Amino acid sequence: MAAGTRVALVTGASTGIGEATAIRLAREPGTELVLVARREDRLRALAESLPCRATYVAVDLTGADAPARVRAHLEAEHGGALHLLVNNAGAAWRGDFASTGHANVQRHMELNFDAVVRLTEALLPLLRQAAPSAIVNVASTAGRVARARTGAYSASKFALIGWTDALYAEERAHGVHVGMVLPGFIATEGFPATELKEKALTRWLVSKPEVVAEAIYEVGPGGKPERYVPRFYAVAAILRILAPRLIRRILTSGSAGPLTTKTADEI
Numbered sequence: 001m002a003a004g005t006r007v008a009l010v011t012g013a014s015t016g017i018g019e020a021t022a023i024r025l026a027r028e029p030g031t032e033l034v035l036v037a038r039r040e041d042r043l044r045a046l047a048e049s050l051p052c053r054a055t056y057v058a059v060d061l062t063g064a065d066a067p068a069r070v071r072a073h074l075e076a077e078h079g080g081a082l083h084l085l086v087n088n089a090g091a092a093w094r095g096d097f098a099s100t101g102h103a104n105v106q107r108h109m110e111l112n113f114d115a116v117v118r119l120t121e122a123l124l125p126l127l128r129q130a131a132p133s134a135i136v137n138v139a140s141t142a143g144r145v146a147r148a149r150t151g152a153y154s155a156s157k158f159a160l161i162g163w164t165d166a167l168y169a170e171e172r173a174h175g176v177h178v179g180m181v182l183p184g185f186i187a188t189e190g191f192p193a194t195e196l197k198e199k200a201l202t203r204w205l206v207s208k209p210e211v212v213a214e215a216i217y218e219v220g221p222g223g224k225p226e227r228y229v230p231r232f233y234a235v236a237a238i239l240r241i242l243a244p245r246l247i248r249r250i251l252t253s254g255s256a257g258p259l260t261t262k263t264a265d266e267i
């Protein structure tokens with residue numbers, strides 16, 4: 001590997017925020033990318049279109065052998081080097097608790113939390129070895145403020161945020177920066193936000209994957225602790241702490257319905 005090469009691994013790179021992140025990172029001189037998701041055809045097409053060396057691993061990250069497979073790939077194809085891990089793969093399946101129960105909570109935790117923890121566990125030794133290095137966890141504003149029918153998704157993102165803060169405190173001394181990005185509504189394949197985009201009154205709430213990709217760059221290589229995207233979503237998180245009664249009133253009012261947007265599986 002040439003001196004100055006920086007290897008970055010992006011999960012959920014086949015579409016949406018992960019794809020935009022791969023494209024953003026590829027612009028940096030000396031970058032080598034590892035793209036991870038289930039759809040191999042998408043990963044291959046993206047790898048071939050990028051201006052830097054890019055390899056891929058087509059794997060279901062909830063699978064028992066996924067972390068070991070990704071690590072083996074890094075060792076075989078990139079000399080075991082890893083300077084940036086972007087834990088971005090994730091999904092949401094809407095439904096109230098009375099109807100979807102523990103099964104839906106478990107489904108979210110397996111992908112949005114456990115898979116992140118398991119992959120990080122497998123790759124942390126490589127990140128420490130390559131320090132200064134970084135981890136960016138893609139959480140959500142839903143990891144600060146929960147809406148009806150998103151409890152399972154929010155639980156997984158609240159968990160991810162708490163664990164990320166602790167990991168930051170532990171890994172600082174080892175030269176591994178740990179930060180997070182908290183997107184609001186971002187129009188993607190999995191989270192189309194069609195209801196909000198259709199209306200002039202709510203269109204301004206929706207941002208683009210490329211904006212999140214820039215925030216991921218600022219938090220990872222840039223060393224920032226966290227970024228909301230768009231930035232004004234931080235207000236919701238602050239109000240949740242300072243004015244819980246107000247937030248509860250807003251989120252249970254009749255006009256809050258469209259804020260629980262449909263995700264890919266409902267469309």
Ligand SMILES: NC(=O)c1ccc[n+]([C@@H]2O[C@H](COP(=O)([O-])OP(=O)(O)OC[C@H]3O[C@@H](n4cnc5c(N)ncnc54)[C@H](OP(=O)(O)O)[C@@H]3O)[C@@H](O)[C@H]2O)c1
Binds near residue numbers: 042138186
């Ligand atoms: N868009 C938003 O409004 C929004 C808001 C807040 C937070 N986020 C978070 O941002 C992240 C990216 O979301 P997105 O909007 O870009 O969604 P997306 O367009 O649905 O992309 C999700 C990515 O995750 C991958 N993925 C899903 N399940 C996987 C599995 N079992 N194993 C491996 N890869 C898997 C998908 O690829 P394959 O299907 O090819 O596996 C895809 O590349 C997620 O963590 C999401 O929770 C999104």
